[in-house]
Amino acid sequence: MLSPVLEAAGLDLPGRLRDISFAFEAGAAVAVVGPNGAGKSTLLQVLAGLLHAKGRIRWRGEDLPRIPFLERGRILTWLGQESHADFAYPVKEVVAQGRFAWGDDGRGVEEAMEALDIRHLATRPITELSGGERRRVFLARALATGAPIQLWDEPAANLDVRHALDVLRLARDLAGSGSTLLVTLHDLRNAYRFDRVLVLDQGALVGAGTPAEILTPDLIARVFRVRAEPGAGLGLELPDA
Numbered sequence: 001m002l003s004p005v006l007e008a009a010g011l012d013l014p015g016r017l018r019d020i021s022f023a024f025e026a027g028a029a030v031a032v033v034g035p036n037g038a039g040k041s042t043l044l045q046v047l048a049g050l051l052h053a054k055g056r057i058r059w060r061g062e063d064l065p066r067i068p069f070l071e072r073g074r075i076l077t078w079l080g081q082e083s084h085a086d087f088a089y090p091v092k093e094v095v096a097q098g099r100f101a102w103g104d105d106g107r108g109v110e111e112a113m114e115a116l117d118i119r120h121l122a123t124r125p126i127t128e129l130s131g132g133e134r135r136r137v138f139l140a141r142a143l144a145t146g147a148p149i150q151l152w153d154e155p156a157a158n159l160d161v162r163h164a165l166d167v168l169r170l171a172r173d174l175a176g177s178g179s180t181l182l183v184t185l186h187d188l189r190n191a192y193r194f195d196r197v198l199v200l201d202q203g204a205l206v207g208a209g210t211p212a213e214i215l216t217p218d219l220i221a222r223v224f225r226v227r228a229e230p231g232a233g234l235g236l237e238l239p240d241a
């Protein structure tokens with residue numbers, strides 16, 4: 001078995017997370033699912049070092065919170081759930097902020113804008129974009145970091161169906177090149193595009209494994225209070241998939 005690069009042990013934050021442990025290897029694409037208030041955003045914020053919780057987080061065996069700030073900025077990036085922008089920076093500058101931990105070297109900025117289909121917006125002030133366009137700018141900034149741990153909180157929120165599928169494919173491609181991704185999702189059907197799924201409920205981890213193992217009708221009924229009907233609904237794919 002491959003050795004884990006990202007390990008969490010006993011993460012605990014009163015009222016928000018209860019004794020969460022997991023370990024993922026390089027190249028794992030992980031969907032984090034659960035009902036509203038289950039703790040998904042909290043978990044990503046704790047991993048990103050934005051919230052302090054009891055327990056340990058390790059990156060390649062080292063205590064992640066003890067790694068100096070700039071070095072950590074090269075290891076992980078976090079995309080928050082909100083896409084609000086306070087300042088009217090041009091889009092390209094916002095994407096380039098992703099290179100802060102690398103001395104603002106500008107590497108990968110064009111490629112990230114291409115991957116998120118925002119090149120045509122490069123000179124527009126971010127405050128004058130639509131919600132979905134802003135989302136893609138912030139995703140491009142996360143991508144531009146080149147960080148091997150990508151923590152994305154509802155990346156596809158506000159995105160049209162084509163751009164949402166692009167983002168899910170991007171997640172797969174990043175995992176294919178060795179990044180480890182934790183991505184929160186609400187549409188359980190999209191969880192099947194990931195290697196692994198973590199199911200949170202009321203702050204606790206109630207399922208961890210492959211989507212096929214974990215997302216059983218029984219678990220879905222218990223956690224989400226809906227009936228799962230395999231094969232039902234509209235299957236959407238990119239045209240070349």
Ligand SMILES: Nc1ncnc2c1ncn2[C@@H]1O[C@H](COP(=O)(O)OP(=O)(O)OP(=O)(O)O)[C@@H](O)[C@H]1O
Pocket residue numbers: 015016034035036037038039040041042043
């Ligand atoms: N700033 C905060 N201070 C205290 N408690 C909070 C704060 N933000 C969220 N919570 C609580 O922590 C718990 C987990 O919230 P969290 O935002 O992590 O859930 P989530 O699974 O991401 O939900 P959603 O699907 O609605 O985004 C909830 O009970 C919530 O009320």
